[in-house]
Amino acid sequence: MSDTPLQILINQTPYTLPHGASLADAVAIAGIQPPFAAAVNLQFVPRGQYEQHALANHDKIELISPITGG
Numbered sequence: 001m002s003d004t005p006l007q008i009l010i011n012q013t014p015y016t017l018p019h020g021a022s023l024a025d026a027v028a029i030a031g032i033q034p035p036f037a038a039a040v041n042l043q044f045v046p047r048g049q050y051e052q053h054a055l056a057n058h059d060k061i062e063l064i065s066p067i068t069g070g
Contacts, residue, residue: 010061023053026061036065 003019010030017025023038023045038045039062045053055061 004057006055006057006059008055008057008059008061013061017055021055022051023061024050026055027063030055030061031038032063032065036063038063 005019006017006021008015008017008026010011012028015026015029023040027038027050038047038050040055040059041055042062051063
């Protein structure tokens with residue numbers, strides 16, 4: 001196992017996170033405010049699992065805010 005930093009994409013923007021980072025770390029670095037939903041590699045991750053969801057190099061994270069209006 002290596003301690004190489006992770007290269008990930010958050011909403012198509014590249015970020016570098018430390019080895020062992022979680023989805024919660026990615027959300028924090030992105031600075032998005034609730035409400036939002038998160039998906040890693042197109043798989044929805046429930047909010048209660050952000051801390052436990054370990055990221056891998058080249059993961060693609062989508063943080064989606066709801067759009068109001070009709």
